Amino acid sequence: MESIKISIKNTSNPTIIKFEADEFLTQHESFEFNTIDEASISPLAQQLFYLPFVKKVYISGNFIAVERYNIVEWEDVQGEVAQQIESYINNGGVIIDPSTSKKKVPVTIYAESTPNPSVMKFVANKKLVIHSHEFKSIDETKNAPLASELFHFPFVKSIFIDENFVSITKYDIAEWNDITMELREFIRSYIENDKTIILNDIDNSIEKTTKKLDQAFEAQDDISKEIISILEEYVKPAVASDGGNIEFQSYDPDNKTVKVILQGACSGCPSSTFTLKNGIENMLREMLNGKVNTVEAING
DSSP states (O other): OOOOOEEEEEOSSTTEEEEEESSOSSSSOEEEESSTTGGGGOHHHHHHHTSTTEEEEEEETTEEEEEEOTTSOHHHHHHHHHHHHHHHHHTTOOSSOTTTTTOOOOOOEEEEEOSSTTEEEEEESSOOOSSOEEESSGGGOTTOHHHHHHTTSTTEEEEEEETTEEEEEEOTTSOHHHHHHHHHHHHHHHHHTTOOSSOTTHHHHTTOOHHHHHHHHHTSOHHHHHHHHHIIIIIHHHHHHTTEEEEEEEEETTTTEEEEEEEETTTTOTTHHHHIIIIIHHHHHHHTTTTOOEEEEEEO
């Protein structure tokens, strides 16, 4: 039997790194452990929790993702952790106890309205993805099986997936009262059956590695960096709670205009103009005195 090789993969979250194997480690199941007690079904995860900087452990498909506390930087310890995982697996260590792996936590999905009447947010009681993904058509879903299947519903116009929710934009031909239950049950069943939501290699295809994000941030001018930081800290959490996302696109120092990209429920939302003008624009004007006049939105 050939030895399993572990490679190190960055993610868009600088505190999370993936240790990817060259073969599957679980039988199409995903697990998230927040403490060593929760990891009772995974001897490997328990061993990782003995490392003082390990905050969370995710095991899914062919990778193990580890979230760290800020007491270390990944570049200082990632090689040692990868070697530890590789040695553990190749020495016959148990990844998931087969006698307990079939004990599933029931998946619950609840539907939540958003400020955009064309968008409904379907919230799960488990983590779905590490970072956000938006799909405007079925042609964009090569690496996203869940989104691909949702587009087979004739009333689905676009899909936005983040952390623990799926935001769906509908065409006007359908009313939410007629389709919400059907969509909610479909998503619940899909997740409960441990089907793949986003294929592992999508990180590379959309180029959202930490290194590239850091390089893109450092390439910005000082004012743009301030704007990005404000959006990340003050705006994104509120937008996510409404089933959407906002991304900085550009800053023009000559006319002091900021352009942002709206995704999910924010895209095409009738109230987005009000939010931009009376919320984000006023905030940037106040916090960056004299540096910002207007904010313009581009729908994702």
